[in-house]
Amino acid sequence: MESSNRNIQQEIEEKLKDEVLRGALGRFAEAYPVSRLKAYENVEDIEALRDQVKQTKMDTVARIEEVADQFVAEAEKRGAKVFRAADGPALKKYLLDLCREKGVKRIVKSKSMASEEIHLNKDLIDAGLRVRETDLGEWIIAIAGHKPSHMVMPAIHLNRYQVAGYFSKELKTDIPPDIPLMVQVARKNLRQEFLQADMGISGANFGVAENGAVGLVTNEGNGRLTTSLPPIHVVIIGYEKLIPTLKDAVPILRTLPRNATCQLMTSYMSMICGPTPVMVKKDGQWTEQEKELHIILFDNGRLRAAHDEKFKEIYQCVRCASCLNVCPVYALVGGHVYGHIYAGGIGAILTAFLNSMGDFEKINELCIGCRRCTEVCPGKINIPGLIEELRIRNAKENGLPFAMKNIFEIVGNRKVFHTLLRLAKVGQMPFQTGRLIRHLPLFLAGLAKDRSLPAIAPTPLRDTIDKVAKNPQNPTKKIAFFSGCSLDFVYPETGEAVVKVLNDLNMSVVFPQDQSCCGKPVIGFGDIETTRKMAKANIAAFEAVNPDIILAACPTCAEMWKETYPEILHEDPEWNARAKKIAAKVREFTSFVAEEYEKAGRLGEANAGAKKVTYHDSCHMRRVLGIFKEPRKLLRSTSDYELVEMKDCDKCCGMSGAFGVKHADLSIPILNQKITNIKDSGAEVVAVGCPACMMQIRGGLDKQAPNIKVKHVADILAEELDKKKK
């Protein structure tokens, strides 16, 4: 495959230096969420509509062969010729044979991602055919010799001056960088192509089994011309676009334009059912003929995905590209870094299935798992979840990189791992400045001028907890505290604050010493075997103390316990049952304490305090656990603070586990955006519920705004308790 010798790191650096790209994507990322929501203003229930898309697509993929058979039969009954193409070569052979047989010389194309997927144009051109892309963006990148950098706006990486340059070169005349004028130039040139074409090739946004119709949405009108003017029309449609009935198109058409271009409907939505009339001029006379309609039903990995328990989910994609539009990494690097034609998170998945796993390996780290895409996807695809699954399969098939394997062997062995962490605090001494140093020994990477990374604490929480815990005589609940690595070894004082808050609620706290890392960094790289080992060790350690509640003050740890452990152990009935049983006891700190404070009548709105605090929503806290009201309630209940909201409070800080360290070049710009929003909020303190976010934001503020402090919600609650005691 084409990607074999790519240096992703270098490509990323180049993209980060591309100011045209950064400017365009940055402005778009700002504008998109607002415009999208505006387009949904007259939709009564967005979630219900998204569920409808998801359900329709899920029902369809469950019986995809049957739906495909019906689609083919109905289309053929009406006179269409249908060819099922297993892969790119089969599709190309059919098409080239057809062109030869019919004497086709000129082809116009309206957008078809499936044809880009196999670089169809190249083969057509090599066979001596004149091929013109007619979507303006596609035409621009075709004459520029680029690949699309976005599924909906393929030329978003270029500005008007660059486009004018390509136009001038292509048309051999001087074209000024005036957008309306350039659009008219395109109209004039491509109009002649439409009128003279022997064949039109289009994609399809949906194909209807009950009547064999295909539907197309376009804005420019090129879709209507491509399907109306030439005497032959070839539709290339992937299996994932099939739907059983016409009415099933409704949820797609109510979400696709709103999500893709923030329109209520595109300018044109056309549905074609069987061959339609076409006008042909022969010997100066116009006559009506029946158009030849060919439908190529394209597989190329799609049917394999349909039968894959996890990856059948890609059938829920309507190709709106909204997942790119909200992706913090895409906003920095654009689509080309993703290598193949499908960009962003969904692109990484489609690339793995429709191109090759080798391509995936190079780009999979570009998903930081912030889950913003899952909030906008019309088909509710769990994109980060599928990427994690691909990592697991990739690691199984190809093994882990050698260095990673060594690190995970260490992390997977609690004693060795913890000994190493204790040693690290000695090793780091010379580099330490205050509480922050540049290296966190675990990850051993990522120097960055805009961020400090924390030091290992002199004494871990596990060594002090017995002294710190003031367990009551008759506790209302027995809490087993799962600290996670960060609160144990980096921020033990926050761990102590957690204990203090729980003790104050008349609860006892125990700390099982055999607990270790939750396994998130390990499964994040696809090493499921080591993660299973760690899950079992943690489960056994906590079963042994038989607690009422297992409490984590880190959303990712809580998620691992609640969701990942039962899932990765599902093939082992005994362990699966144990994991499920214990998962039911796991609670996240802020939501648990808010509930208890509420019961105790301690959540009354306190007088607004003098200090302004702003709350940063961790991606996993908000979008996996759905917790965002509770920490705010707690902050409002304090007497010292007034809660003020920052812009984009739930946008990723850029840390995302090891990503933030490994891809510092991408992590830092995302962090800087967060720092700017924090500064603009006027807050003196940033409250977080996640130790990883704390690490990242503290590192950024330390370098850029050292007067603003970062505190875990537990730290703030403990302060309040200290104040009351005084």
Added chain:
Amino acid sequence: MKKVCENWEKVLLTTTCGPEYFEEFEAKAKQASAEIFRVKTPVEAKEIITNLIKFTNAKKVVSVDNVLQQASGVNEELQAMGIELYTSQNDIAEHAETADIGISGVEFGIAETGSVCQDAYAIESRLVSMLPPVHIAFMPSSRIVPGVEQAFDVFSQVFQRGYLSLITGPSRTADIERVLTIGVHGPSRFIVIAVDEPVSGGVA
């Protein structure tokens, strides 16, 4: 002329449809840069079209047959003005590319999106609505469904063969720097003339 459905009016009776949705339709269509003229009688439509022709200095018009247009008497007026008017299939095929204005009828509107539905089975209805820079569409103002859902209630009863289009404003692109530009491959002006007074025989 080929049609997907011979009697849209009748099928529309099976779903929620009526003039009470016109206001919302108008607002949404305008939001998509469509120009909407609501008139009481077909004859009033004549004035709108003749004015437009004067303002745009149009010389050549292609038009497909529709009853509202016939009732408006606009064709006779255009001929009286010396405008080249083509209405037969072969003439439309020959002249649509160089015409200044295309006129057709559309079946109904959708309030949710500001779209109109064109029964586009006949090739000439697509030619007049795509090739000239201006497209004028006649539509009865009473035929507005509230949403996409109702539009498809209707389609699923009638769509057995042919070509159907929803048209929402003029042709547009934002492919260069995301700057909205009207009029790419299709018309740069899309004008709906909505007529209140019913004309027997529907639009067809």
